[in-house]
Amino acid sequence: MNSLQSEKVQIIKDLRVVGQSIAASNYSQVYVLVDENTNIHCLPLLQDALVDEEVYFFYLEVPAGEQSKDISTCASLWESLSEDNADRKTLIVNLGGGMLTDLGAFVAACYKRGIDFYNVPTSLLAMVDAAIGGKCGIDFGNYKNQIGVFQEAQKTFIFPEFLKTLPDTEFWSGMGEVFKHALIADADYWSQLKSLSGRSISMDQIEKSIRIKQHIVEADPKERGGRKKLNFGHTIGHAMESYFLEKEKPIPHGFAVAAGMICEAHISVQLNLISLPEYDDVEETLNQFFDFPTVKKSEFPELLHFMQQDKKNENDQINFTLLSSIGNATVNQAATEQQIITALDYFFGYE
Ligand SMILES: NC(=O)c1ccc[n+]([C@@H]2O[C@H](COP(=O)([O-])OP(=O)(O)OC[C@H]3O[C@@H](n4cnc5c(N)ncnc54)[C@H](O)[C@@H]3O)[C@@H](O)[C@H]2O)c1
Numbered sequence: 645m646n647s648l649q650s651e652k653v654q655i656i657k658d659l660r661v662v663g664q665s666i667a668a669s670n671y672s673q674v675y676v677l678v679d680e681n682t683n684i685h686c687l688p689l690l691q692d693a694l695v696d697e698e699v700y701f702f703y704l705e706v707p708a709g710e711q712s713k714d715i716s717t718c719a720s721l722w723e724s725l726s727e728d729n730a731d732r733k734t735l736i737v738n739l740g741g742g743m744l745t746d747l748g749a750f751v752a753a754c755y756k757r758g759i760d761f762y763n764v765p766t767s768l769l770a771m772v773d774a775a776i777g778g779k780c781g782i783d784f785g786n787y788k789n790q791i792g793v794f795q796e797a798q799k800t801f802i803f804p805e806f807l808k809t810l811p812d813t814e815f816w817s818g819m820g821e822v823f824k825h826a827l828i829a830d831a832d833y834w835s836q837l838k839s840l841s842g843r844s845i846s847m848d849q850i851e852k853s854i855r856i857k858q859h860i861v862e863a864d865p866k867e868r869g870g871r872k873k874l875n876f877g878h879t880i881g882h883a884m885e886s887y888f889l890e891k892e893k894p895i896p897h898g899f900a901v902a903a904g905m906i907c908e909a910h911i912s913v914q915l916n917l918i919s920l921p922e923y924d925d926v927e928e929t930l931n932q933f934f935d936f937p938t939v940k941k942s943e944f945p946e947l948l949h950f951m952q953q954d955k956k957n958e959n960d961q962i963n964f965t966l967l968s969s970i971g972n973a974t975v976n977q978a979a980t981e982q983q984i985i986t987a988l989d990y991f992f993g994y995e
Pocket residue numbers: 679680681682685686708709710713740741742743744746766767768769770773774775776777778779780788789806807808809810811814817897
Protein backbone atom coordinates (compact mmCIF):
# COMPACT_ATOMS: atom_id res chain seq x y z
CA MET A 645 0.00 0.00 0.00
CA ASN A 646 1.41 3.40 -0.88
CA SER A 647 0.21 6.85 0.01
CA LEU A 648 -1.37 7.46 -3.41
CA GLN A 649 -3.47 4.31 -3.00
CA SER A 650 -6.76 5.85 -1.92
CA GLU A 651 -6.65 8.64 -4.47
CA LYS A 652 -7.81 8.89 -8.06
CA VAL A 653 -4.22 8.22 -9.10
CA GLN A 654 -2.89 4.96 -7.71
CA ILE A 655 0.44 3.20 -8.06
CA ILE A 656 -0.31 -0.50 -8.14
CA LYS A 657 1.71 -3.69 -7.98
CA ASP A 658 -1.14 -5.93 -9.16
CA LEU A 659 -3.24 -5.18 -12.24
CA ARG A 660 -6.21 -6.97 -10.72
CA VAL A 661 -6.83 -3.70 -8.84
CA VAL A 662 -8.00 -2.25 -12.18
CA GLY A 663 -10.43 -5.14 -12.61
CA GLN A 664 -11.68 -4.78 -9.04
CA SER A 665 -12.34 -1.09 -9.59
CA ILE A 666 -14.29 -1.75 -12.80
CA ALA A 667 -16.22 -4.62 -11.22
CA ALA A 668 -17.23 -2.38 -8.31
CA SER A 669 -18.76 0.16 -10.71
CA ASN A 670 -21.80 -0.29 -12.84
CA TYR A 671 -20.47 -0.01 -16.39
CA SER A 672 -22.57 -1.40 -19.22
CA GLN A 673 -19.60 -2.11 -21.50
CA VAL A 674 -15.83 -1.81 -21.22
CA TYR A 675 -13.48 -0.96 -24.08
CA VAL A 676 -9.70 -1.14 -23.77
CA LEU A 677 -7.96 1.20 -26.22
CA VAL A 678 -4.43 0.16 -27.26
CA ASP A 679 -1.88 0.99 -29.92
CA GLU A 680 -0.11 -1.73 -31.85
CA ASN A 681 2.79 -1.90 -29.34
CA THR A 682 0.76 -1.81 -26.15
CA ASN A 683 -1.48 -4.44 -27.70
CA ILE A 684 1.52 -6.78 -27.86
CA HIS A 685 3.37 -5.81 -24.66
CA CYS A 686 0.72 -4.62 -22.19
CA LEU A 687 -2.73 -5.90 -23.12
CA PRO A 688 -1.98 -9.58 -22.32
CA LEU A 689 -1.11 -8.63 -18.71
CA LEU A 690 -4.20 -6.46 -18.30
CA GLN A 691 -6.40 -9.05 -19.99
CA ASP A 692 -5.37 -11.78 -17.52
CA ALA A 693 -6.02 -9.45 -14.60
CA LEU A 694 -9.45 -8.37 -15.89
CA VAL A 695 -10.52 -11.93 -16.63
CA ASP A 696 -9.46 -12.91 -13.06
CA GLU A 697 -11.93 -10.31 -11.82
CA GLU A 698 -14.60 -11.45 -14.32
CA VAL A 699 -14.45 -8.20 -16.24
CA TYR A 700 -15.02 -8.77 -19.95
CA PHE A 701 -14.13 -6.17 -22.53
CA PHE A 702 -13.79 -5.28 -26.20
CA TYR A 703 -10.58 -3.80 -27.45
CA LEU A 704 -9.89 -1.12 -30.02
CA GLU A 705 -6.47 -0.69 -31.63
CA VAL A 706 -4.93 2.35 -33.31
CA PRO A 707 -1.53 2.56 -35.06
CA ALA A 708 1.35 3.55 -32.74
CA GLY A 709 2.79 7.05 -33.12
CA GLU A 710 1.81 10.69 -32.86
CA GLN A 711 0.05 10.60 -36.25
CA SER A 712 -2.81 8.67 -34.62
CA LYS A 713 -3.56 11.62 -32.32
CA ASP A 714 -5.80 13.20 -34.95
CA ILE A 715 -9.40 13.83 -35.82
CA SER A 716 -9.70 10.96 -38.31
CA THR A 717 -8.66 8.42 -35.65
CA CYS A 718 -11.21 9.99 -33.28
CA ALA A 719 -13.89 9.71 -35.97
CA SER A 720 -13.16 6.02 -36.55
CA LEU A 721 -13.24 5.32 -32.80
CA TRP A 722 -16.54 7.20 -32.38
CA GLU A 723 -17.88 5.22 -35.34
CA SER A 724 -16.90 1.90 -33.71
CA LEU A 725 -18.54 2.93 -30.42
CA SER A 726 -21.72 4.07 -32.20
CA GLU A 727 -21.94 0.92 -34.32
CA ASP A 728 -21.71 -1.15 -31.12
CA ASN A 729 -24.44 1.00 -29.51
CA ALA A 730 -22.05 1.94 -26.69
CA ASP A 731 -24.17 3.90 -24.25
CA ARG A 732 -23.36 6.59 -21.68
CA LYS A 733 -22.45 4.00 -19.06
CA THR A 734 -19.60 2.68 -21.21
CA LEU A 735 -16.05 2.83 -19.82
CA ILE A 736 -12.94 3.34 -21.96
CA VAL A 737 -9.63 2.14 -20.50
CA ASN A 738 -6.70 3.90 -22.18
CA LEU A 739 -3.75 1.49 -22.14
CA GLY A 740 -0.73 3.20 -23.66
CA GLY A 741 1.68 6.10 -23.71
CA GLY A 742 0.84 9.80 -23.77
CA MET A 743 -0.37 9.72 -27.36
CA LEU A 744 -2.93 7.10 -26.47
CA THR A 745 -4.06 8.59 -23.14
CA ASP A 746 -4.49 12.05 -24.77
CA LEU A 747 -6.46 10.51 -27.66
CA GLY A 748 -8.59 8.08 -25.66
CA ALA A 749 -9.42 10.70 -23.03
CA PHE A 750 -10.55 13.13 -25.73
CA VAL A 751 -12.65 10.45 -27.47
CA ALA A 752 -14.32 9.60 -24.13
CA ALA A 753 -14.78 13.23 -23.10
CA CYS A 754 -16.72 14.01 -26.30
CA TYR A 755 -18.65 10.78 -26.93
CA LYS A 756 -22.31 11.32 -25.97
CA ARG A 757 -21.17 14.47 -24.11
CA GLY A 758 -18.74 12.49 -22.00
CA ILE A 759 -18.34 8.93 -20.76
CA ASP A 760 -15.99 7.68 -18.03
CA PHE A 761 -12.44 6.69 -18.82
CA TYR A 762 -9.54 5.18 -16.90
CA ASN A 763 -5.92 5.89 -17.78
CA VAL A 764 -3.49 3.01 -17.47
CA PRO A 765 -0.28 4.63 -18.74
CA THR A 766 2.44 2.35 -20.06
CA SER A 767 5.27 4.78 -20.92
CA LEU A 768 7.26 6.68 -18.28
CA LEU A 769 6.24 9.99 -19.86
CA ALA A 770 2.56 9.11 -19.54
CA MET A 771 2.98 7.76 -15.97
CA VAL A 772 4.57 10.93 -14.60
CA ASP A 773 3.01 13.49 -16.89
CA ALA A 774 0.55 12.94 -19.76
CA ALA A 775 -1.94 10.72 -17.92
CA ILE A 776 -2.11 13.10 -14.94
CA GLY A 777 -3.85 16.46 -14.79
CA GLY A 778 -6.86 16.27 -17.08
CA LYS A 779 -5.48 17.78 -20.30
CA CYS A 780 -6.70 15.72 -23.23
CA GLY A 781 -6.78 16.44 -26.90
CA ILE A 782 -5.47 15.90 -30.39
CA ASP A 783 -3.20 17.55 -32.93
CA PHE A 784 -4.85 19.51 -35.74
CA GLY A 785 -3.24 20.80 -38.92
CA ASN A 786 0.43 21.26 -38.07
CA TYR A 787 -0.29 22.25 -34.49
CA LYS A 788 0.18 19.96 -31.51
CA ASN A 789 -2.67 19.68 -28.99
CA GLN A 790 -4.68 22.29 -30.89
CA ILE A 791 -8.10 20.78 -30.11
CA GLY A 792 -8.89 19.53 -26.64
CA VAL A 793 -10.67 19.80 -23.33
CA PHE A 794 -9.89 19.49 -19.64
CA GLN A 795 -11.37 16.24 -18.35
CA GLU A 796 -10.02 14.18 -15.46
CA ALA A 797 -9.86 10.39 -15.73
CA GLN A 798 -12.20 8.62 -13.34
CA LYS A 799 -9.13 6.67 -12.20
CA THR A 800 -5.48 6.49 -13.21
CA PHE A 801 -3.57 3.31 -12.40
CA ILE A 802 0.23 3.38 -12.59
CA PHE A 803 1.74 -0.10 -12.99
CA PRO A 804 5.54 0.43 -13.23
CA GLU A 805 6.08 -3.16 -14.44
CA PHE A 806 5.00 -1.95 -17.89
CA LEU A 807 8.29 -0.03 -18.14
CA LYS A 808 10.18 -3.31 -18.60
CA THR A 809 9.24 -3.45 -22.31
CA LEU A 810 9.53 0.29 -22.97
CA PRO A 811 12.33 1.04 -25.48
CA ASP A 812 15.34 2.98 -24.07
CA THR A 813 14.67 6.13 -26.09
CA GLU A 814 11.11 6.28 -24.76
CA PHE A 815 12.37 5.74 -21.21
CA TRP A 816 14.79 8.68 -21.48
CA SER A 817 12.08 10.79 -23.09
CA GLY A 818 10.05 10.30 -19.90
CA MET A 819 13.09 11.14 -17.79
CA GLY A 820 13.15 14.58 -19.45
CA GLU A 821 9.91 15.39 -17.63
CA VAL A 822 11.14 13.77 -14.40
CA PHE A 823 14.21 16.07 -14.39
CA LYS A 824 11.90 19.00 -15.11
CA HIS A 825 9.74 18.21 -12.07
CA ALA A 826 12.85 18.31 -9.89
CA LEU A 827 14.16 21.55 -11.41
CA ILE A 828 10.88 23.44 -10.99
CA ALA A 829 9.86 22.13 -7.60
CA ASP A 830 12.38 20.21 -5.52
CA ALA A 831 16.14 20.85 -5.20
CA ASP A 832 16.69 17.70 -3.08
CA TYR A 833 15.01 15.58 -5.70
CA TRP A 834 17.31 17.17 -8.35
CA SER A 835 20.38 16.18 -6.28
CA GLN A 836 19.02 12.65 -5.98
CA LEU A 837 18.39 12.33 -9.73
CA LYS A 838 21.88 13.58 -10.58
CA SER A 839 23.34 10.40 -9.13
CA LEU A 840 21.19 8.04 -11.23
CA SER A 841 23.27 5.48 -13.02
CA GLY A 842 21.87 3.98 -16.19
CA ARG A 843 18.26 3.24 -16.91
CA SER A 844 16.52 3.11 -13.57
CA ILE A 845 13.76 4.87 -11.69
CA SER A 846 12.28 3.76 -8.38
CA MET A 847 8.61 3.60 -7.39
CA ASP A 848 9.35 6.43 -4.93
CA GLN A 849 10.73 8.61 -7.69
CA ILE A 850 7.72 7.92 -9.93
CA GLU A 851 5.46 8.81 -7.01
CA LYS A 852 7.45 11.97 -6.27
CA SER A 853 7.07 13.18 -9.87
CA ILE A 854 3.34 12.41 -9.91
CA ARG A 855 2.90 14.32 -6.65
CA ILE A 856 4.76 17.35 -7.99
CA LYS A 857 2.58 17.41 -11.11
CA GLN A 858 -0.64 16.81 -9.13
CA HIS A 859 0.20 19.50 -6.59
CA ILE A 860 0.77 22.10 -9.31
CA VAL A 861 -2.32 21.07 -11.30
CA GLU A 862 -4.63 21.04 -8.28
CA ALA A 863 -3.70 24.62 -7.44
CA ASP A 864 -4.40 25.80 -11.02
CA PRO A 865 -6.30 23.17 -13.05
CA LYS A 866 -7.00 25.42 -16.08
CA GLU A 867 -3.45 26.87 -16.39
CA ARG A 868 -4.25 30.46 -15.48
CA GLY A 869 -0.98 30.92 -13.55
CA GLY A 870 0.96 28.38 -11.48
CA ARG A 871 0.38 25.42 -13.83
CA LYS A 872 2.53 27.28 -16.36
CA LYS A 873 5.52 26.19 -14.22
CA LEU A 874 5.19 22.83 -15.96
CA ASN A 875 6.06 24.59 -19.23
CA PHE A 876 9.71 25.07 -18.23
CA GLY A 877 11.86 23.91 -21.15
CA HIS A 878 8.83 23.68 -23.41
CA THR A 879 9.01 26.97 -25.37
CA ILE A 880 12.37 26.10 -26.91
CA GLY A 881 11.62 22.37 -26.57
CA HIS A 882 8.40 22.54 -28.61
CA ALA A 883 10.14 24.69 -31.24
CA MET A 884 12.87 22.03 -31.56
CA GLU A 885 10.32 19.23 -31.70
CA SER A 886 8.33 20.98 -34.47
CA TYR A 887 11.47 21.97 -36.39
CA PHE A 888 12.91 18.44 -36.44
CA LEU A 889 9.49 16.98 -37.24
CA GLU A 890 9.27 19.29 -40.26
CA LYS A 891 12.75 18.10 -41.32
CA GLU A 892 11.45 14.53 -41.00
CA LYS A 893 14.01 13.78 -38.30
CA PRO A 894 11.67 13.69 -35.28
CA ILE A 895 13.19 13.85 -31.80
CA PRO A 896 11.44 12.47 -28.70
CA HIS A 897 9.49 15.01 -26.66
CA GLY A 898 11.56 14.58 -23.48
CA PHE A 899 14.87 15.08 -25.34
CA ALA A 900 13.56 18.33 -26.84
CA VAL A 901 12.38 19.44 -23.39
CA ALA A 902 15.78 18.61 -21.86
CA ALA A 903 17.58 20.73 -24.50
CA GLY A 904 14.92 23.42 -23.99
CA MET A 905 15.57 23.38 -20.23
CA ILE A 906 19.30 23.97 -20.76
CA CYS A 907 18.70 26.93 -23.09
CA GLU A 908 15.95 28.37 -20.90
CA ALA A 909 18.24 28.02 -17.86
CA HIS A 910 20.70 30.21 -19.78
CA ILE A 911 17.97 32.80 -20.38
CA SER A 912 17.33 32.62 -16.62
CA VAL A 913 21.01 33.58 -16.10
CA GLN A 914 20.72 36.48 -18.56
CA LEU A 915 17.68 37.78 -16.65
CA ASN A 916 19.62 37.48 -13.35
CA LEU A 917 17.26 34.86 -12.01
CA ILE A 918 19.90 32.16 -11.44
CA SER A 919 23.71 32.14 -11.32
CA LEU A 920 26.09 30.78 -13.97
CA PRO A 921 27.16 27.88 -11.65
CA GLU A 922 23.47 26.91 -11.38
CA TYR A 923 23.26 26.92 -15.20
CA ASP A 924 26.42 24.77 -15.39
CA ASP A 925 24.82 22.31 -12.99
CA VAL A 926 21.73 22.00 -15.25
CA GLU A 927 23.78 21.71 -18.45
CA GLU A 928 26.35 19.23 -17.13
CA THR A 929 23.70 17.00 -15.56
CA LEU A 930 21.38 16.84 -18.57
CA ASN A 931 24.27 16.47 -21.04
CA GLN A 932 25.33 13.40 -19.10
CA PHE A 933 21.99 11.65 -19.69
CA PHE A 934 20.80 12.86 -23.11
CA ASP A 935 22.20 12.78 -26.65
CA PHE A 936 21.15 16.04 -28.22
CA PRO A 937 20.86 16.76 -31.94
CA THR A 938 23.18 19.33 -33.48
CA VAL A 939 21.64 22.72 -34.20
CA LYS A 940 23.62 25.14 -36.40
CA LYS A 941 23.52 28.93 -36.08
CA SER A 942 21.90 29.11 -39.51
CA GLU A 943 18.96 27.13 -38.09
CA PHE A 944 18.27 29.53 -35.18
CA PRO A 945 15.89 31.80 -37.20
CA GLU A 946 13.65 28.82 -37.97
CA LEU A 947 13.57 27.83 -34.31
CA LEU A 948 12.65 31.42 -33.43
CA HIS A 949 9.87 31.28 -36.01
CA PHE A 950 8.37 28.27 -34.22
CA MET A 951 8.70 30.04 -30.84
CA GLN A 952 6.80 33.02 -32.25
CA GLN A 953 3.87 30.67 -33.03
CA ASP A 954 3.81 29.24 -29.47
CA LYS A 955 0.28 29.34 -28.07
CA LYS A 956 1.64 30.43 -24.67
CA ASN A 957 2.76 33.82 -26.08
CA GLU A 958 0.96 37.01 -25.15
CA ASN A 959 1.17 40.56 -26.57
CA ASP A 960 3.53 39.49 -29.38
CA GLN A 961 6.22 38.51 -26.84
CA ILE A 962 7.80 35.08 -26.57
CA ASN A 963 6.86 33.90 -23.11
CA PHE A 964 8.90 31.59 -20.91
CA THR A 965 8.75 29.80 -17.62
CA LEU A 966 12.24 30.23 -16.18
CA LEU A 967 14.17 29.03 -13.15
CA SER A 968 14.42 31.32 -10.15
CA SER A 969 16.69 28.76 -8.44
CA ILE A 970 17.29 25.02 -8.73
CA GLY A 971 13.95 23.73 -7.43
CA ASN A 972 11.88 26.84 -8.21
CA ALA A 973 10.34 28.32 -11.33
CA THR A 974 8.81 31.65 -12.26
CA VAL A 975 6.16 32.07 -14.97
CA ASN A 976 5.33 34.72 -17.60
CA GLN A 977 8.91 35.84 -18.29
CA ALA A 978 9.42 37.56 -21.64
CA ALA A 979 12.83 37.32 -23.33
CA THR A 980 14.10 39.24 -26.36
CA GLU A 981 15.07 37.49 -29.57
CA GLN A 982 18.69 38.41 -28.85
CA GLN A 983 18.57 36.77 -25.42
CA ILE A 984 17.09 33.62 -26.98
CA ILE A 985 19.78 33.54 -29.70
CA THR A 986 22.50 34.05 -27.04
CA ALA A 987 21.16 31.07 -25.09
CA LEU A 988 20.98 28.84 -28.20
CA ASP A 989 24.45 29.92 -29.20
CA TYR A 990 25.89 29.26 -25.74
CA PHE A 991 24.58 25.71 -25.72
CA PHE A 992 24.70 24.63 -29.37
CA GLY A 993 27.37 27.01 -30.68
CA TYR A 994 27.96 25.37 -34.07
CA GLU A 995 28.64 27.43 -37.20
N1 LIG B 1 -1.90 15.59 -21.51
C1 LIG B 1 -0.76 16.05 -21.04
O1 LIG B 1 -0.72 16.74 -20.01
C2 LIG B 1 0.52 15.70 -21.75
C3 LIG B 1 1.76 15.98 -21.15
C4 LIG B 1 2.93 15.60 -21.81
C5 LIG B 1 2.86 14.95 -23.04
N2 LIG B 1 1.63 14.68 -23.59
C6 LIG B 1 1.53 13.98 -24.88
O2 LIG B 1 2.08 12.68 -24.72
C7 LIG B 1 2.51 12.21 -25.99
C8 LIG B 1 3.89 11.59 -25.84
O3 LIG B 1 3.77 10.51 -24.95
P1 LIG B 1 4.68 9.21 -25.10
O4 LIG B 1 6.09 9.61 -25.19
O5 LIG B 1 4.27 8.26 -24.06
O6 LIG B 1 4.31 8.73 -26.58
P2 LIG B 1 3.57 7.44 -27.17
O7 LIG B 1 2.25 7.21 -26.56
O8 LIG B 1 3.60 7.64 -28.64
O9 LIG B 1 4.53 6.24 -26.74
C9 LIG B 1 5.84 6.15 -27.22
C10 LIG B 1 6.10 4.79 -27.88
O10 LIG B 1 6.25 3.82 -26.87
C11 LIG B 1 5.37 2.72 -27.12
N3 LIG B 1 5.03 2.16 -25.82
C12 LIG B 1 4.32 2.74 -24.82
N4 LIG B 1 4.34 1.96 -23.75
C13 LIG B 1 5.06 0.87 -24.05
C14 LIG B 1 5.45 -0.29 -23.32
N5 LIG B 1 5.14 -0.45 -22.03
N6 LIG B 1 6.19 -1.23 -23.96
C15 LIG B 1 6.57 -1.05 -25.26
N7 LIG B 1 6.26 0.02 -25.99
C16 LIG B 1 5.50 0.97 -25.39
C17 LIG B 1 4.23 3.31 -27.90
O11 LIG B 1 3.56 2.32 -28.65
C18 LIG B 1 4.97 4.30 -28.78
O12 LIG B 1 5.52 3.65 -29.89
C19 LIG B 1 2.49 13.39 -26.95
O13 LIG B 1 1.35 13.28 -27.78
C20 LIG B 1 2.33 14.59 -26.00
O14 LIG B 1 1.66 15.68 -26.61
C21 LIG B 1 0.48 15.05 -22.97
